[in-house]
Amino acid sequence: MKLILTQEVTGLGAPGDVVVVKDGYGRNFLLPRSLATPWTKGGQKQVDAIRKARSTREVASVEQAQTLKARLEQGAVTLTAHAGAGGRLFGAITTADVAEAVSSSGGPELDRRKIELGQPIKAVGRHDVSVRLHPEVSAKLTLEVVAG
Incomplete structure (x- = not known):
């Protein structure tokens, strides 16, 4: 087909x-x-x-994607979510939540479709998230989920 x-x-x-x-x-x-x-x-x-x-x-060039990657990988992005006992979240963190957290922390605007979660984020703690900035460049973003 x-x-x-x-x-x-x-x-x-x-x-x-x-x-x-x-x-x-x-x-x-x-x-x-x-x-x-x-x-x-x-x-x-x-x-x-x-x-x-x-x-x-799309991000225009590989050089621009590399600078964006360096900005994203500088530090962890903190995201506050409702959690119960034991650190389990009520629901899960979505790619839209991650994109909003990055932009609110002073980072670049990211398209939620370019963010890849390896597995659903359903607990507080540190999580690694992959962001495809360019076909040749992807960045690892550290996401810190805290109970709020």
């Missing part, structure tokens, strides 16, 4: 990429979640529009 990606899919591609995947993966995962659209002959115009939008949103 030939599809046009509309969102970043880890291990598959970026928005605007044309990919060939197995029918079940495309029909049951990518299409229902609006991560891709079917390829058509007129799809090239759509691919060009997606790539243009991505280029304006």
Whole structure:
């Protein structure tokens, strides 16, 4: 099945990429979640529009991504969440919460879709979060979750 990606899919591609995947993966995962659209002959115009939008949103160069990486890896970002006994959170920390915490602590504006949590954050403490700044550059962000 030939599809046009509309969102970043880890291990598959970026928005605007044309990919060939197995029918079940495309029909049951990518299409229902609006991560891709079917390829058509007129799809090239759509691919060009997606790539243009991505280029304006994306970090322009590797050097800029490296400086952003150095800024993110300087120190830990503190996030306050409601927690119960034993340090378990009521709910989980989402990528949107992480992006908001980074911007409120004086860091750069991050797209929540570029933040990757290895596993759901459901407890207080220190957690490592990966941020894809550029296709060649990713940063490790230290997140300190405290009970509040």
